[in-house]
Structure formats: C-alpha cells, structure tokens
Amino acid sequence: MPLLRLEGVNSFYGRSHILFDVSLDIDKGETVAILGRNGSGRTTTLKTIMGLITPNPGRVLLDGEDISGLNPYQVAKKGVSYVPEERRVFTTLTVGDNLEVAGKVGRKGHWTRERVLKTFHMLVPLLNRKGGHLSGGEQQMVAIARGIIQNPALLILDEPTEGLAPGIVKDAFSVIRTIKAQGDAAILLVEQDVKATLSLSDRVYVLGGGRIVFHGTPGELEARADIKKEHMGV
Numbered sequence: 460m461p462l463l464r465l466e467g468v469n470s471f472y473g474r475s476h477i478l479f480d481v482s483l484d485i486d487k488g489e490t491v492a493i494l495g496r497n498g499s500g501r502t503t504t505l506k507t508i509m510g511l512i513t514p515n516p517g518r519v520l521l522d523g524e525d526i527s528g529l530n531p532y533q534v535a536k537k538g539v540s541y542v543p544e545e546r547r548v549f550t551t552l553t554v555g556d557n558l559e560v561a562g563k564v565g566r567k568g569h570w571t572r573e574r575v576l577k578t579f580h581m582l583v584p585l586l587n588r589k590g591g592h593l594s595g596g597e598q599q600m601v602a603i604a605r606g607i608i609q610n611p612a613l614l615i616l617d618e619p620t621e622g623l624a625p626g627i628v629k630d631a632f633s634v635i636r637t638i639k640a641q642g643d644a645a646i647l648l649v650e651q652d653v654k655a656t657l658s659l660s661d662r663v664y665v666l667g668g669g670r671i672v673f674h675g676t677p678g679e680l681e682a683r684a685d686i687k688k689e690h691m692g693v
C-alpha cells in the first residue's frame with residue numbers, strides 16, 4: 460500500500476475547475492517531484508492533499524485511509540508536514556522557539572532538535588534571532604526545519620528555493636538530500652530547478668493544464684523531449 464495515494468482527484472476554486480482526474484502514488488520513504496509550468500496546478504495538488512481544498516470527485520488516501528474530508532490541522536496530525544510557498548515562520552519568535560513550537564505539535568522520532576541542528580547547521584548561530592529579522596533564505600531554512608522536526612511520514616515542499624540567492628539554493632538542496640538520505644520521511648517536492656530536482660527524485664510527475672501528462676523515473680523523463688518542451692520549458 461502506498462503512503463499517499465491520490466485517486467481521480469478533481470479540484471476547484473469556486474467554479475474554476477483546476478485539477479482533472481489527478482492520480483498519483485508516493486511510497487514510504489520515497490522522493491517524488493511534481494514538475495510543470497506556472498499555473499499547471501502543482502500548488503493546487505498540494506493544497507488538496509493538505510485538506511485546504513476538498514476534491515470533488517476524487518479521494519486522497521494516507522496509508523489507505525481516506526483523508527479527503529479532513530482539515531489541514533488533522534492532516535498534519537496524521538504525519539504530513541507542509542512547507543508552503545509563502546514559507547511561514549513566526550516572526551516574533553526566535554529561531555529556537557520556532558523549532559520548539561513545531562516540535563511540540565509534531566510526532567516523536569528520528570528528527571530530534573540535535574539532529575535537526577546538525578543538518579541545519581546554518582541556523583545554530585541564529586537560534587536567538589527573531590524570525591522577522593532573518594533573510595528570505597534563512598526563513599526558508601527555518602520553515603523546512605520546522606517541517607522535518609515534526610517527524611512527518613511525508614514532507615511536502617512547495618518551491619523551496621524560489622527567489623533565494625544561489626548559495627542558499629545549494630544549502631536548501633543539500634538539506635533536502637540529507638533528509639532523503641536519512642530515509643524516515645517521504646518527500647513530495649515542487650521545484651522550478653528541474654535539473655537539481657531530477658537528480659534527487661526517485662520518480663516524477665509532470666502536470667500540464669491540471670492533468671498528469673507524464674509519470675516515470677527521471678531517466679524516462681530525460682528521453683521525453685516532447686514533454687520537456689511543452690510542459691517544462693526546457
């Protein structure tokens with residue numbers, strides 16, 4: 460049984476039909492990417508998994524259980540951490556307190572505070588700094604650290620390197636690689652850096668106009684010049 464399964468998911472904003480029969484699977488510990496052009500429905504897919512949008516029709520299954528009707532808080536409780544595009548950190552709390560708050564609501568497991576700070580070593584000198592006084596890149600590191608310290612079964616990252624300086628982009632991919640290597644959490648990654656994303660993903664789905672237009676391994680996608688040209692602009 461896959462960890463996460465989307466079955467024939469259709470999602471709407473009001474009367475706008477955005478996702479059309481989207482089906483996808485993520486196995487335990489697997490790293491899966493969703494690629495596609497801006498507006499193709501990647502964020503909408505993530506929001507539907509988190510319960511911010513209820514599919515109609517369609518189902519979202521976590522460990523075989525239908526979670527389609529749950530709210531985001533309930534989905535998070537079941538072991539899904541979501542780092543949205545707008546990298547939410549508490550601006551009035553210090554970095555240390557941001558991590559502590561997240562750790563408390565999460566599950567116990569491999570990702571202790573010590574282990575998180577070893578992976579996110581760049582946050583150690585910033586532990587007493589308020590979230591609002593961090594650079595965009597530092598805030599993104601805190602947002603990802605907050606996600607993983609909850610010991611999720613699935614960590615969802617929406618464009619984690621968007622708008623970051625090249626040095627920080629490298630740091631972000633490096634922490635994602637470390638999280639993958641530890642193997643506890645499956646990762647669902649939406650990214651615009653196609654090359655870096657393919658190099659760390661086990662499998663990839665491509666969305667075009669709210670439909671899955673490709674799924675396979677990064678190697679299989681490499682061979683599909685048509686998909687890359689039409690749906691990824693590369």
Ligand SMILES: Nc1ncnc2c1ncn2[C@@H]1O[C@H](COP(=O)(O)OP(=O)(O)O)[C@@H](O)[C@H]1O
Pocket residue numbers: 472475477495496497498499500501502503504
């Ligand atoms: N809150 C919203 N209300 C109405 N339409 C939206 C909303 N958010 C996104 N859309 C539309 O849904 C489509 C998919 O958006 P999105 O899932 O954000 O794409 P992506 O993340 O792939 O860039 C786009 O056409 C976008 O304009």
Ligand SMILES: [Mg+2]
Pocket residue numbers: 501502503544617
């Ligand atoms: Mg998006």
